């Protein structure tokens with residue numbers, strides 16, 4: 001499938017950058033990647049080509065992010081949504097099967113513009129508009145939060161913007177809740193990545209963010225690059241999943257989505273360099289292919305998810321197993337799908353994604369419509385402060 005990615009605000013721009021960097025050379029799936037911010041320096045730090053960066057809001061006094069008032073940013077989003085749609089015309093938005101807006105919830109810039117932008121995109125295009133949203137780590141907004149080292153977080157532990165003596169983003173939870181509330185009913189689905197879960201003990205967000213963004217990008221690529229043959233060449237999946245399958249799983253009702261992922265490096269060639277021979281494709285034993293698929297599926301279902309949740313609460317699910325074609329054992333993949341069905345119930349789709357020229361077998365698991373205590377907590381804080 002073809003995906004258009006739009007990053008808004010600091011986190012959104014960095015995540016869009018990471019997705020662009022993760023796009024497989026032999027399996028392009030991105031129509032365009034755009035980044036939007038009020039702050040020029042944030043845009044300049046991305047590697048997105050200049051034609052696809054757009055600064056908005058000049059002359060409003062909100063350019064630098066120093067005035068982090070979310071309500072004013074919601075208004076700014078409303079007044080600039082059409083301008084942002086126009087900027088997208090520099091690419092080929094009509095070619096996209098879906099749009100993904102990436103944003104860090106808890107900030108004012110990205111969280112302020114995302115709802116108006118998503119609404120405008122839904123009006124302008126037929127394609128579904130998904131949101132990929134990070135949730136703020138507790139140590140960013142709660143001075144008493146344990147940052148995993150057994151102590152309360154330091155004033156600077158969020159590493160984003162340290163106000164002397166307090167947490168760096170005291171309003172992050174309330175802002176995240178307010179933006180989530182506005183996105184409800186606008187976004188086709190909300191894919192969540194919980195920074196709290198992914199920060200290591202004592203780590204600051206600034207330290208962790210590149211690792212988190214790579215992790216996110218890997219999951220997004222595994223899900224959205226799909227099973228088809230990409231550029232129309234190369235092996236075709238046994239069970240091809242296309243944009244409409246993904247649409248069926250993600251839905252159109254702002255379902256909360258968690259992404260699971262697992263991978264394993266495999267040997268794809270016989271290493272006979274020592275004998276002066278060219279490497280040849282290695283024969284793969286059925287048992288080792290089955291074992292690799294089982295391992296990655298297990299990690300995908302039971303390993304660390306982008307959002308901690310009970311998989312049994314999901315309304316729908318999807319399993320994609322990818323990698324070098326002769327490692328994709330059909331029976332093991334079908335077994336994996338049944339394993340996912342045993343927790344999610346009916347409504348699980350499965351497919352494969354052949355990726356010649358790679359040495360990684362992977363499983364991506366999509367759980368749509370999950371219940372999440374973290375999100376409820378943020379929504380409650382948002383509602384109380386409104």
Ligand SMILES: Nc1nc2c(ncn2[C@@H]2O[C@H](COP(=O)(O)OP(=O)(O)OP(=O)(O)O)[C@@H](O)[C@H]2O)c(=O)[nH]1
Pocket residue numbers: 008009010011012014015064065066068103104105106107108109110111134135136137140160169172195205209210212213
């Ligand atoms: N995973 C991840 N999360 C990030 C990153 N940068 C920031 N965040 C999270 O996103 C939230 C919002 O940060 P930004 O995106 O920098 O904020 P902004 O939207 O630019 O808004 P302001 O800085 O308030 O003007 C933070 O509270 C963090 O939780 C990043 O690169 N990766």
